[in-house]
Structure formats: C-alpha cells, structure tokens
Amino acid sequence: MQINAAQQLKSPLGDTRYYSIDETTREGFHIRGEAKLVRTNRSILVTGQFITVVRCTCSRCLEEFECPLEFEMEEEYFPAGAIPNGLAGPVADDMDGFAIGGDHILDLNEAVRQNILIGLPAKPLCQVECAGLCQRCGYNLNYGPCNCVEKQGDPRWTPLGALLSTEIAGDNYGST
Ligand SMILES: [Zn+2]
Numbered sequence: 001m002q003i004n005a006a007q008q009l010k011s012p013l014g015d016t017r018y019y020s021i022d023e024t025t026r027e028g029f030h031i032r033g034e035a036k037l038v039r040t041n042r043s044i045l046v047t048g049q050f051i052t053v054v055r056c057t058c059s060r061c062l063e064e065f066e067c068p069l070e071f072e073m074e075e076e077y078f079p080a081g082a083i084p085n086g087l088a089g090p091v092a093d094d095m096d097g098f099a100i101g102g103d104h105i106l107d108l109n110e111a112v113r114q115n116i117l118i119g120l121p122a123k124p125l126c127q128v129e130c131a132g133l134c135q136r137c138g139y140n141l142n143y144g145p146c147n148c149v150e151k152q153g154d155p156r157w158t159p160l161g162a163l164l165s166t167e168i169a170g171d172n173y174g175s176t
C-alpha cells in the first residue's frame, strides 16, 4: 500500500497517475481497486474505489461470516515540508490529511484502514433472510427449527397457562 511519489511531487499541477491496487494491508485486509493520484498546488490528492472482504459477526445469529465491502476514499497527502508545524509557512485550516514521508513514500495503509472502519455495516446480516437465534434456547434457526418449537404452543395462551398453573399450585397447597 505504498506508492513512491517522488516523481509526481516534481510534476506540474494536475499531473494525474493511476495505480492499480491488489495488496494486503498491515491489518490483513486484501484490497483491490484503483487509486488515482492528482498533483495539487499543495498536496497529492488520492481518490479511489476499492473492494475488500471483512469478517463480520451477524447481528441476528451471531455467526461470523465474510462480508464483501466496497469503499471509496478521498484523502490529501501533504509533502513533508508543507505539513502543519513544518517550515512551509502558514497552512490552511482545512489541511486535513496525511503526510508523505521524507522518502516521498505515500502510504495508503492508514487511510484505507480508516475508510474500512467507516464503511463497516452497523448491523451486518449473514443473509437477508437470516432467521436469527431462538430466544429460548439460543439455537441458530438458520440450521432448522430447534426443539422448542413443539413445546412452545401458541404464545397468546401463555398468560392463561401461567394463571392455571398458579391455581393448580394453590389447590395443591390448600389440599395438603
Ligand atoms: Zn445471521
């Protein structure tokens, strides 16, 4: 996830280069896509569309599954001399981005990691029709019905059932 930007930093404004990415990040995400690097008056602007696969835990059945994730990124990379606290003079307030190392290496890893985190689904589902877990026994209903199904009966009768059993318990108590 590293691109040597030495040549492009010397190029005129607007110089545009494309890099196809097919690499694994330090965190182990395999990223595929294309990065577009444009030389601006103060930075190199990186935009790109990528696809990766992340391990997700299904929010219904709690199974882990592999979830394809597409994400876009748009980040500015500032040359070492222009970053805040550098010696390049006043910097704009909106300077928000990453630094290019003194070796002119533009490292996409951190930006990609951040964009993956942002792109993660809030409530991932292993499948649209995930049946979830049985609320009684916790069985994963995607594998079929659990043993509770027959015992459960019609939930509308549960309060009545509870009432009857207390009455029976009361009778038993009274008769002893
Ligand atoms: Zn699921």
Ligand SMILES: [Zn+2]
Residues within 6 Å of the ligand: 134, 135, 136, 137, 138, 139, 146, 147, 148, 149
């Ligand atoms: Zn069950």
